[in-house]
Amino acid sequence: MQYQPLLPDQYFHIYNRGNNGENIFIEERNYQYFLLLISKHLLPVCNVLAYCMLKNHFHLVVKTKEKQTEKNISNAFSNLFNAYAKAINKAHNRTGSLFENRFKRIIITDEDYLKNLIIYLHLNPENHKMTDDFKNYSYSSYPNYINKKPDFLEKEIVLTLFQSLENFVAVHQSKRRIGLGLDSTIEDC
Numbered sequence: 001m002q003y004q005p006l007l008p009d010q011y012f013h014i015y016n017r018g019n020n021g022e023n024i025f026i027e028e029r030n031y032q033y034f035l036l037l038i039s040k041h042l043l044p045v046c047n048v049l050a051y052c053m054l055k056n057h058f059h060l061v062v063k064t065k066e067k068q069t070e071k072n073i074s075n076a077f078s079n080l081f082n083a084y085a086k087a088i089n090k091a092h093n094r095t096g097s098l099f100e101n102r103f104k105r106i107i108i109t110d111e112d113y114l115k116n117l118i119i120y121l122h123l124n125p126e127n128h129k130m131t132d133d134f135k136n137y138s139y140s141s142y143p144n145y146i147n148k149k150p151d152f153l154e155k156e157i158v159l160t161l162f163q164s165l166e167n168f169v170a171v172h173q174s175k176r177r178i179g180l181g182l183d184s185t186i187e188d189c
Helices: 028-042 069-092 111-127 142-147 155-161 163-180
Strands: 011-017 046-054 057-064 104-108
Touching: 011 142, 028 046, 028 057, 028 069, 046 111, 046 155, 057 111, 104 111, 104 142, 142 155, 142 163, 155 163
Parallel strands: none
Antiparallel strands: 011 057, 011 104, 046 057
């Protein structure tokens, strides 16, 4: 399978799941560690717009920075996932691949698709029955938009896409009620 190159100044959906469907987030602290590694490895090469971490998979929506090379961007993602896998393997006395395969990436060139993808990520915990209400799920970026606490998310980009925080919330609620109906290029992990 040929992978989409990680080009500068582009939006991407990045995702992967655990090898054999196994959990990649085993303890509560693993979620925070993954976010810490995102800050360390990805922020120099891309802006993070949204994320969702479920027990056996994750999704990220990023925009690569304009003045980066494909090699730098690719290395940053590789370093993130290798560092996380090594830490989990060490902490849980395991060996071998943590992730199913190389991380998947889809370039996003359509603004409507980008908005729907962000909503999809935020609704994902409810769709996977990890919570009764996606708004209360701690391991997605949705609460960070609502509570307005400082973090590494590029909230201004996303809120501009949705015109306002109020519209961001309303569109999420609306999609929750009617179902998402995203294009089949989004694989459900």
